Amino acid sequence: MKYTNCQRLLLPLLLILSLSTLSAQPRNILFIAVDDLKPLLGAYGCDYMHTPNMDRLARMGASFLNAQVQQAVCGPSRASIMTGAYPDRTRVWDLHTDFRKSAPELISMPEYLISQGYTSTGIGKIYHKGSSSPGHDGKSWSIPHVIPDNYESPDGRPALNTYQDKKVKKQIRQLTAEAKVAGIKGNGKIRSHVLERIKPSTEATDVPDNAYQDGLYTEEAIRRLQSLQAAGDPFFLAVGFQRPHLPFVAPKKYWDLYDREDIELAAFRQLAEGTPKIAYHSFGELRSYTDIDNDLGVGDELPVAKQKELIHGYMACVSYIDAQVGKLLDALEALSMLDNTLIVLWGDHGFHLGDHTLWCKHSNFEQATRIPLLFAGPGVAAGTVVRAPIELVDVFPTLFDLAGVDLPARVDGKSLAPLMDSDPGTTVEKDYAISQYHRGKKVMGYSLRTERYRLTQWYDNSYRSFKPLGNSKLVGVELYDYETDPNERRNLADLANYREIKKELEQKLATHLQQQYQTLSGKGH
Incomplete structure (x- = not known):
C-alpha cells in the first residue's frame, strides 16, 4: 500500500493516540x-x-x-x-x-x-x-x-x-435418616445432629x-x-x-x-x-x-x-x-x-x-x-x-x-x-502494621508489628479505639524480637535491655489508638 505525504505524517500521531487509548x-x-x-x-x-x-x-x-x-x-x-x-x-x-x-x-x-x-x-x-x-x-x-x-x-x-x-457419606446418610425418624426438624438441626457424631x-x-x-x-x-x-x-x-x-x-x-x-x-x-x-x-x-x-x-x-x-x-x-x-x-x-x-x-x-x-x-x-x-x-x-x-x-x-x-x-x-x-x-511512609484480637467481650488485644518486633497490649473494661485510651485497664503485655527469637519463645516485655524499644513501640501504639479515637469519635474534626 502506498501512502501520501499527509498520511505518512499522520501515522506516528495515530500510533501515539492508539497507544494512549490502550494505556487509558x-x-x-x-x-x-x-x-x-x-x-x-x-x-x-x-x-x-x-x-x-x-x-x-x-x-x-x-x-x-x-x-x-x-x-x-x-x-x-x-x-x-x-x-x-x-x-x-x-x-x-x-x-x-x-x-x-x-x-x-x-x-x-x-x-x-x-x-x-x-x-x-x-x-x-x-x-x-x-x-x-x-x-x-x-x-x-x-x-x-x-x-x-x-x-x-x-x-x-x-x-x-x-x-x-464413601464410608463417611454412608454414615452421614444413616445419621440424617436417624435424625428424621427421631423427629428432628430443620436442616440446621439435622446437620448439627450429624456433625456431633461424625465430622x-x-x-x-x-x-x-x-x-x-x-x-x-x-x-x-x-x-x-x-x-x-x-x-x-x-x-x-x-x-x-x-x-x-x-x-x-x-x-x-x-x-x-x-x-x-x-x-x-x-x-x-x-x-x-x-x-x-x-x-x-x-x-x-x-x-x-x-x-x-x-x-x-x-x-x-x-x-x-x-x-x-x-x-x-x-x-x-x-x-x-x-x-x-x-x-x-x-x-x-x-x-x-x-x-x-x-x-x-x-x-x-x-x-x-x-x-x-x-x-x-x-x-x-x-x-x-x-x-x-x-x-x-x-x-x-x-x-x-x-x-x-x-x-x-x-x-x-x-x-x-x-x-x-x-x-x-x-x-x-x-x-x-x-x-x-x-x-x-x-516509597510509602509505613513502619508498622496493626492487628487485634479479643478474649471474651471485655478484653481486646492490640498488636503492633514492625519489621523486627511485635508489641501486644491487652486492655480490659471493654476498650475499643473509639473510646478514650485512658479509660482502659492494661491486663497483659507481650514483646517479641523476630531477629533473635522468630518462634516467640519468650516474652521480652519485662527485660531491662528491651526497655527502650518497648517504650518506643508503646508510644507508636498509643498514638495509633489515639488517632483512631479522634477520628471515630468525631473529635478530630
Missing part, C-alpha cells in the same frame, strides 16, 4: 481470596511446598513478606479488606455482625467500582457467610454472587458439601478437583472470565476459595505430593516463657471435629501422629488451591487478558499448626496474623519483594491506585503502589 483503558481486577492461608508457599521460602502457580504469580509481580491481617478470624478480616477499614470502625469483631448494620456509612470496594462503570461479580467465600447481608452482601455485585453446586463428578455431590469418602478433620480421596467445592468455583470463575471479556466492560471478579480451611479435604493426588514421614512438627510447641495466659486459646474450632480429643486445654499438645496428619492435610489443601490458581492464570493468558488485569491474592489470616500448642487462628501471634499477599499486573514490577510491614486494609487503596480509580472516601489503609513500581525512589 480501565484495568480489570481479579481478586483471589484464600481461606486460612498462611505464607506456606515456595515463594515465601518454604521450598518443600508444591505451589508452582502461586510462586509463578509472585514472579509475575510483587510479594509482601510481612503482610498482617487486622483480626485473625474470617468475619472481621474480610469486612476490613472489603471496606478498607479497621475492625473498630466496621465494628465487626465476630462471625455474626454484618458491617451494613454496624457501620452503614461504609461502602465496599466492588460496590463503589460499580458506580465507576465496572461490572462486579463474585464466586465462593468473599465475605464471611454468617456475617454478610443477603446475596453475600448483594450491594457488592452487579452480577449476582454464586456458590456453585453443580457437581458433575462421577462421585456425585459431597456430603454436607464437604466429604467424598472428620481430614480426607484424602481419589477424586477429580471438581468433586469438591473449590474445583467448581474455578470452573465457574473461568466461565465468568469468558463472559466478562465478551461484554467488554472493566470488571471486578472475586473468587473465594474454601480450603485450606478445616476440614482438610482435598483430592488424593495433592496428598501424594508429600511424604508424611518427612513432615516436621512446629519448632516450638510450648507456651512461651512469661507470656500472659490471655494470649492463648484451646483451639475449640479444631476440637469440634470428632477425631480430635475435645478435653484438650491451653498448653495441651495433640498426639504426634495426629499433628503430622493435620499438617499433611493443610499442605495438601494448599497445593489443591495452588492448582486452582494456576487454572485461573492459564485462563487469563488464553484470553489475552493478563496485560490489562490486576491480580491480587491474599489469605484472610494465618493458621497455627501446633506452634505454642495452638491450632487454627484466633490470636495475636505471628502464625495467626501473617499472610501471603501477592500483586501482579499493570503498574507492578515483576519480581518485587517487599519486607516492610503492611496491612490488609492497604489492599483497597492499592487496587484503586493501580486501576486509576479515585477513592470514594476515607479509608484506613495506604496505597502500596509506590512499593511495587520500578522506581527505587518511590
Whole structure:
C-alpha cells in the first residue's frame, strides 16, 4: 500500500493516540481470596511446598513478606479488606455482625467500582457467610454472587458439601435418616445432629478437583472470565476459595505430593516463657471435629501422629488451591487478558499448626496474623519483594491506585503502589502494621508489628479505639524480637535491655489508638 505525504505524517500521531487509548483503558481486577492461608508457599521460602502457580504469580509481580491481617478470624478480616477499614470502625469483631448494620456509612470496594462503570461479580467465600447481608452482601455485585453446586463428578455431590469418602457419606446418610425418624426438624438441626457424631478433620480421596467445592468455583470463575471479556466492560471478579480451611479435604493426588514421614512438627510447641495466659486459646474450632480429643486445654499438645496428619492435610489443601490458581492464570493468558488485569491474592489470616500448642487462628501471634499477599499486573514490577510491614486494609487503596480509580472516601489503609513500581525512589511512609484480637467481650488485644518486633497490649473494661485510651485497664503485655527469637519463645516485655524499644513501640501504639479515637469519635474534626 502506498501512502501520501499527509498520511505518512499522520501515522506516528495515530500510533501515539492508539497507544494512549490502550494505556487509558480501565484495568480489570481479579481478586483471589484464600481461606486460612498462611505464607506456606515456595515463594515465601518454604521450598518443600508444591505451589508452582502461586510462586509463578509472585514472579509475575510483587510479594509482601510481612503482610498482617487486622483480626485473625474470617468475619472481621474480610469486612476490613472489603471496606478498607479497621475492625473498630466496621465494628465487626465476630462471625455474626454484618458491617451494613454496624457501620452503614461504609461502602465496599466492588460496590463503589460499580458506580465507576465496572461490572462486579463474585464466586465462593468473599465475605464471611454468617456475617454478610443477603446475596453475600448483594450491594457488592452487579452480577449476582454464586456458590456453585453443580457437581458433575462421577462421585456425585459431597456430603454436607464437604466429604467424598464413601464410608463417611454412608454414615452421614444413616445419621440424617436417624435424625428424621427421631423427629428432628430443620436442616440446621439435622446437620448439627450429624456433625456431633461424625465430622472428620481430614480426607484424602481419589477424586477429580471438581468433586469438591473449590474445583467448581474455578470452573465457574473461568466461565465468568469468558463472559466478562465478551461484554467488554472493566470488571471486578472475586473468587473465594474454601480450603485450606478445616476440614482438610482435598483430592488424593495433592496428598501424594508429600511424604508424611518427612513432615516436621512446629519448632516450638510450648507456651512461651512469661507470656500472659490471655494470649492463648484451646483451639475449640479444631476440637469440634470428632477425631480430635475435645478435653484438650491451653498448653495441651495433640498426639504426634495426629499433628503430622493435620499438617499433611493443610499442605495438601494448599497445593489443591495452588492448582486452582494456576487454572485461573492459564485462563487469563488464553484470553489475552493478563496485560490489562490486576491480580491480587491474599489469605484472610494465618493458621497455627501446633506452634505454642495452638491450632487454627484466633490470636495475636505471628502464625495467626501473617499472610501471603501477592500483586501482579499493570503498574507492578515483576519480581518485587517487599519486607516492610503492611496491612490488609492497604489492599483497597492499592487496587484503586493501580486501576486509576479515585477513592470514594476515607479509608484506613495506604496505597502500596509506590512499593511495587520500578522506581527505587518511590516509597510509602509505613513502619508498622496493626492487628487485634479479643478474649471474651471485655478484653481486646492490640498488636503492633514492625519489621523486627511485635508489641501486644491487652486492655480490659471493654476498650475499643473509639473510646478514650485512658479509660482502659492494661491486663497483659507481650514483646517479641523476630531477629533473635522468630518462634516467640519468650516474652521480652519485662527485660531491662528491651526497655527502650518497648517504650518506643508503646508510644507508636498509643498514638495509633489515639488517632483512631479522634477520628471515630468525631473529635478530630
